[in-house]
């Protein structure tokens with residue numbers, strides 16, 4: 001039986017997002033959080049806020065999560081024959097921190113020619129209104145890409161600090177998740193998140209995004225992880241799953257993927273951040 005019910009698929013189509021979806025038990029999520037926090041201690045240069053992209057290329061347990069059958073089953077219900085994962089982002093907000101994400105649409109700078117993609121945002125801690133969970137402007141995926149302004153704010157943890165004006169905050173929905181649950185969102189959905197005013201870390205992994213079989217790069221190189229069963233189009237560069245934590249090979253694969261991603265995300269920008 002598919003993981004997502006027909007009602008959930010219709011909710012996604014109508015609203016541009018669906019949640020919560022159970023991926024891991026709370027115990028499994030706590031195990032992955034401990035594994036991630038252990039890796040942050042062992043490999044501080046590889047895993048920090050300025051180096052948050054594509055950690056699944058150096059951490060086998062994150063690659064396993066990217067290929068979790070529940071996530072892939074949901075992706076297959078929402079896009080046409082998903083073949084690959086473009087990127088992942090560790091969205092970590094420290095306790096009582098000003099870090100936030102401005103209102104934006106993912107597809108704006110992703111450098112692919114289609115919106116047949118879906119992002120899976122998996123909570124490894126609880127993610128609540130107090131801790132700055134993802135908030136969504138429901139239904140905004142229907143109106144195409146809106147103009148974005150880059151602001152590069154110091155506490156804005158989005159790449160260019162890009163934002164869409166005119167979102168009525170009163171109408172947005174806080175997508176609260178318990179550890180191990182995920183939300184799924186459409187690449188045209190306007191979303192963002194507020195600061196973490198709780199006393200705990202808020203840790204989420206965004207698998208951004210699973211692409212349908214007909215999606216192609218429109219700009220730059222894309223280093224992708226195959227998610228099968230169909231072939232990945234040769235216009236994408238296929239990368240391997242890591243075989244150990246932060247190996248020399250894994251680091252090289254990630255560095256190349258992140259350099260290519262930076263060229264895509266910062267296209268046309270005078271400024272670049274390290275992520």
Ligand SMILES: O=C(O)CCC(=O)C(=O)O
Nearest residue numbers: 091101121134193204206
């Ligand atoms: O984790 C957050 O606060 C924002 C996540 C986000 O913007 C995304 O997954 O596209």
